[in-house]
Amino acid sequence: MALYEHVFLARQDISTQQVEALVEQFKTVLEENGGKVGKIETWGLRTLTYRINKNRKAHYTLMNVDAPHAAVAEMERQMGLSEDILRFMTIRVEELDEEQSAMMQKRDRDDRRRGDRNDRGPRPDRGDRGDRGPRPDRRPEAPAAE
Numbered sequence: 001m002a003l004y005e006h007v008f009l010a011r012q013d014i015s016t017q018q019v020e021a022l023v024e025q026f027k028t029v030l031e032e033n034g035g036k037v038g039k040i041e042t043w044g045l046r047t048l049t050y051r052i053n054k055n056r057k058a059h060y061t062l063m064n065v066d067a068p069h070a071a072v073a074e075m076e077r078q079m080g081l082s083e084d085i086l087r088f089m090t091i092r093v094e095e096l097d098e099e100q101s102a103m104m105q106k107r108d109r110d111d112r113r114r115g116d117r118n119d120r121g122p123r124p125d126r127g128d129r130g131d132r133g134p135r136p137d138r139r140p141e142a143p144a145a146e
Helices: 016-032 069-081 102-118
Strands: 002-011 036-052 055-067 085-093
Touching (some): 002 016, 002 069, 016 055, 016 069, 036 102, 055 069, 055 085, 069 085
Antiparallel strands (some): 002 085, 036 055
């Protein structure tokens, strides 16, 4: 059997549970036709570079597939008929990568970076700053007219 990496984009207005149901539906199609699905990564709701069918965001999902071509063709046919799938792409690979994809590694790196920012603690006291003049956004009061 051939090895494939398959990525699909689901509409932004469906829930995460509905995306998981779509994954299970397509996984069943592959298994009924003699294939099997290895790793499944949900990349979450991400902003699209350009609008697709009036959608600015989409739920991204990656599936590692070990299946004959007929099974993949049937899954792609059903994805084409589904209104919830915006785009899909299947690529044949020599071997499946069981580690995290680059997208998931990037998300982990970003999460670690955000965590460091929140752990900095309070700002240090910068001492008396009374030597400064009036703030530029405030005008001095005009003398009272007599």
